[in-house]
Amino acid sequence: MSYPEKFEGIAVLDHKDWKHPKKVQFEPKTFYDNDIDIKIEACGVCGSDVHMASGNWGDVKKPLVVGHEIVGTVVKVGSKCTSGMKVGDRVGVGAQVHSCLTCDRCNNDNEQYCPNVVFTYGFDYPDGYNGKGGYANYIRVHEHFAVPIPENIPTHLAAPLLCGGITVYSPLLRNGCGPGKKVGILGIGGIGHMGIIFAKSMGAEVYAISRSDAKKEDAFKLGADHFIATKDEPDWGKKYFDTLDLIVICAGSLKDVDFDNLPKAMTVGGKVVSISIPEASEKLEFSAFGLAGISIGNSSLGSMVELKQLLKLVSEQDLRVWVETVPISEDGVRQVFERMEKGDVRYRFALTDFDREFTN
Structure with a gap:
């Protein structure tokens, strides 16, 4: 399939006006041989999104596209990918998108504690690119940090599993x-x-x-x-x-x-x-x-091995977390930010309807 050279997202442009995000275009990171591109279908809303958007955790580079509970479809696979993921697969991406993958921590399924960890948005990759998250139409990520989603877990229910x-x-x-x-x-x-x-x-x-x-x-x-x-x-x-x-x-x-x-x-x-x-x-x-x-x-996040175990548990026992869906848009993101700040959710949001908001 064809898709744009620039990606689109709903971004915070000013921490002081974080409840009024705007749709923007942005350059994706460089595509490396072990990367995959994912067309996003849903993204959970995490408390971290509110902390980062509002500036509670400090000033972050703008435009800030938050979101790290991402579910979508693989649309491109790098030439050196070995995970077996292929175009058309439904996969998820959580709060981590990079580690060295060579240190003792990485080699013992503790990637989240790697000293070279890069979280999904608002953090710089080694090449200097500042990551953009899942309130967007696409995400580009190293295959190691994407996981297959079992068929019987609905997309909007899978999203909150990937970080929370x-x-x-x-x-x-x-x-x-x-x-x-x-x-x-x-x-x-x-x-x-x-x-x-x-x-x-x-x-x-x-x-x-x-x-x-x-x-x-x-x-x-x-x-x-x-x-x-x-x-x-x-x-x-x-x-x-x-x-x-x-x-x-x-x-x-x-x-x-x-x-x-x-x-x-x-x-x-x-x-x-x-x-x-x-x-x-x-x-x-x-x-x-x-x-x-x-x-x-x-404790911080979890390893990719643990994430796969969790998805297996949820799939086999048909567990259902409590999720309210909201169509993604500037107004939709504003609504979830306002309601999250008030604690007005039982108990998790997932942004959906990405095809309606983004043209490609």
Whole structure:
């Protein structure tokens, strides 16, 4: 098929006016022998998109085309590609598009922790190109960072798995979530709701943890076995003393997480893993004495191997994350930005109808 030399996207041109993005044309990055081109059909809306668009994580080069939960169809394959992907295949791209692929971390399925990592948009490639994301008609990417999408996962439901989904699945997988384990998911939002679904599907006894009981009914529908409203039970750590083997913190901010109370609910050897990346100015404060017998850490994204495992799990168990679709356009992106800022979504957005907005 033919497609334009320049790509189109819905871009933020000024952080101060980030809720009024504009359609722009931009040069794609150089096409290398291991690259593929993908015609985009849907893109999930991640909290990171709002942080980057609004400037919460600092000034980013413009035009800024965000979006890193991308599903589309392969339209071109480089001459040295070896993955077996071919024109016409439906594939997904997440929040990472480059690493060295030669260091120990890359060779041990930890590409996301490579010192040469390049995230999908707003970051420079080694050749100086500043990446553009999935609020666009096409994306060009190294084949290693694209994954086939199983046939039975609808496109709009596949998109949120590619960043939000893998970001919560990786710490669950790496920290023993499974039968016989009691796992807490703290923060029932775009990522947290997926955490409940995945933890339950992996065989764990799941505790949904939220500030209030506003999402209690949803939590049980998602598969939670227990619900803890921390404002209603201010000493919940003591009530659930020595209960949880793992807590994954999915809250957008850590400032409201009581790190002096939370460790009380952990078993000896239990792990608290945060996937939150809040505003750059945010700091943590807690008593070191409370960490005796437990560990606390942070997890970033997931490997490509883990992403393929997640898609296999979702496909085989026919798991359905909760997604609202919005047609992509300048106004559509403005709407999701405004609603994301207000927390007005249950629980994830996916931008769709790309063929209507983009002519090629």
